[in-house]
Amino acid sequence: xxxxxxxxxxxxxxxxxxxxxxxxxxxxxxxxxxxxxxxxxxxxxxxxxxxxxxxxxxxxxxxxxxxxxxxxxxxxxxxxxxxxxxxxxxxxxxxxxxxxxxxxxxxxxxxxxxxxxxxxxxxxxxxxxxxxxxxxxxxxxxxxxxxxxxxxxxxxxxxxxxxxxxxxxxxxxxxxxxxxxxxxxxxxxxxxxxxxxxxxxxxxxxxxxxxxxxxxxxxxxxxxxxxxxxxxxxxxxxxxxxxxxxxxxxxxxxxxxxxx
Amino acid sequence: xxxxxxxxxxxxxxxxxxxxxxxxxxxxxxxxxxxxxxxxxxxxxxxxxxxxxxxxxxxxxxxxxxxxxxxxxxxxxxxxxxxxxxxxxxxxxxxxxxxxxxxxxxxxxxxxxxxxxxxxxxxxxxxxxxxxxxxxxxxxxxxxxxxxxxxxxxxxxxxxxxxxxxxxxxxxxxxxxxxxxxxxxxxxxxxxxxxxxxxxxxxxxx
Numbered sequence: 001x002x003x004x005x006x007x008x009x010x011x012x013x014x015x016x017x018x019x020x021x022x023x024x025x026x027x028x029x030x031x032x033x034x035x036x037x038x039x040x041x042x043x044x045x046x047x048x049x050x051x052x053x054x055x056x057x058x059x060x061x062x063x064x065x066x067x068x069x070x071x072x073x074x075x076x077x078x079x080x081x082x083x084x085x086x087x088x089x090x091x092x093x094x095x096x097x098x099x100x101x102x103x104x105x106x107x108x109x110x111x112x113x114x115x116x117x118x119x120x121x122x123x124x125x126x127x128x129x130x131x132x133x134x135x136x137x138x139x140x141x142x143x144x145x146x147x148x149x150x151x152x153x154x155x156x157x158x159x160x161x162x163x164x165x166x167x168x169x170x171x172x173x174x175x176x177x178x179x180x181x182x183x184x185x186x187x188x189x190x191x192x193x194x195x196x197x198x199x200x201x202x203x204x205x206x207x208x209x210x211x212x213x214x215x216x217x218x219x220x221x222x223x224x225x226x227x228x229x230x231x232x233x234x235x236x237x238x239x240x241x242x243x244x245x246x247x248x249x250x251x252x253x254x255x256x257x258x259x260x
Numbered sequence: 261x262x263x264x265x266x267x268x269x270x271x272x273x274x275x276x277x278x279x280x281x282x283x284x285x286x287x288x289x290x291x292x293x294x295x296x297x298x299x300x301x302x303x304x305x306x307x308x309x310x311x312x313x314x315x316x317x318x319x320x321x322x323x324x325x326x327x328x329x330x331x332x333x334x335x336x337x338x339x340x341x342x343x344x345x346x347x348x349x350x351x352x353x354x355x356x357x358x359x360x361x362x363x364x365x366x367x368x369x370x371x372x373x374x375x376x377x378x379x380x381x382x383x384x385x386x387x388x389x390x391x392x393x394x395x396x397x398x399x400x401x402x403x404x405x406x407x408x409x410x411x412x413x414x415x416x417x418x419x420x421x422x423x424x425x426x427x428x429x430x431x432x433x434x435x436x437x438x439x440x441x442x443x444x445x446x447x448x449x450x451x452x453x454x455x456x457x458x459x460x461x462x463x464x465x466x
Contacts, residue, residue, distance in 0.1 A: 001376065001426075001427070002380055002381065002382030002383060002384050002406070002426070003383045003403065004382075005382055047451070052382070052383060075273070078273055078274055078277055079281070080277075080281065082274070082278055082281070082448060082449060082450070082451055082454060082455060083449055083450075083451055084446075084449050101271045102271070103273065104273045104274055104277070105271065106271060106306075106407075106449065126308075127307075128269075129306050129307040129308060130379065131306065131379045131407045131409075132306065132307075175379055175381070176379075204371070204377055204378065205377055205378070205379070206377045206379075206381050206382075229381070229382065230382075259383050259403050
């Protein structure tokens with residue numbers, strides 16, 4: 001096994017004061033968006049705290065121009081940050097893949113576009129290698145207590161169960177999956193260990209799980225109970241003094257094989 | 261001047277930025293003639309063996325690489341797929357000839373009947389087979405970042421400079437032969453230890 005990974009997730013959106021600038025935000029259940037700062041300087045802090053990778057997601061990608069804003073941020077980040085960067089939010093085409101990769105991204109995350117056009121997974125995997133294609137799966141329970149995959153930032157319900165969609169994405173050539181529980185997002189009430197575990201068992205590609213980390217124990221549970229290869233978190237790292245080093249040693253001491 | 265081979269595939273910017281960050285003069289070599297004023301050569305790479313070797317060949321790099329790497333003996337670094345194409349043969353999407361600089365073949369990592377994931381993505385402890393100036397200041401079993409499904413199987417054990425363990429698989433992590441050094445891991449993505457290795461590569465006198 002590779003070491004298990006801890007990944008800060010940087011959610012971005014165009015700033016309320018300047019739509020040509022992407023700022024770092026935190027969310028609760030994909031709503032209650034709060035702007036909290038600059039993604040480039042925050043990345044440097046995460047680099048100093050030895051995070052294993054970084055994920056950048058533009059959560060509000062309404063127009064085409066935002067892909068180039070995202071590319072610009074990644075280009076700035078990659079000048080000084082030397083760790084793997086996963087980038088996504090509004091990626092719909094092979095050209096988007098190429099633009100982000102040329103600006104320093106290592107892996108591209110696709111979500112809604114993968115659902116509407118699964119061939120994008122296959123074509124991107126053939127072109128850039130499956131290691132490059134991260135299929136991001138947002139899910140929650142509906143009113144009948146059944147899990148479904150949602151697209152467009154949680155707005156559109158699909159007919160897929162998350163485990164079913166995970167298997168399809170893998171078959172199309174995804175190299176990694178990024179799971180996010182919409183109802184746990186930003187709530188600091190722990191990960192959805194059930195879906196994390198079911199998906200991790202079902203596929204043979206690495207699974208990153210996210211949504212709900214509030215304590216070091218939540219990360220440990222994601223690895224030990226959820227069997228995830230990586231746990232990502234946004235609010236956890238953004239909102240508190242709790243730094244990565246401290247969290248890391250708590251998780252390490254709980255017996256999880258992460259970098260020291 | 262460090263020349264990075266651009267055969268039209270994948271992310272060169274991280275490698276470029278890493279050398280730039282270290283204060284080195286670095287350029288992207290888009291055509292074979294661009295090698296002329298370089299003193300170090302880097303072959304990066306992500307993607308599949310077949311596309312990589314085909315593109316290197318279509319873009320006319322093979323003869324020039326041979327001239328600068330083999331004849332002139334410029335210190336050369338292969339990264340990830342850039343290491344794998346230095347093998348004699350690769351078995352990804354069919355059987356394909358590589359550059360043949362290492363007596364080796366590139367095969368899929370065996371994960372049958374295990375719970376190991378492929379691609380292997382993440383940080384692994386790299387076991388240095390012996391002390392070498394390229395690993396100066398990097399202690400043995402330091403973590404480096406890897407992402408791959410195929411690995412280089414060497415026929416000459418003496419080519420192997422480092423390995424790592426993936427389940428029962430002892431995976432080649434770095435190879436060396438004369439002026440050619442190559443890593444399966446990504447130094448440009450391995451934070452301080454990776455930058456240290458790249459700076460050792462610049463100082464290296466093969």
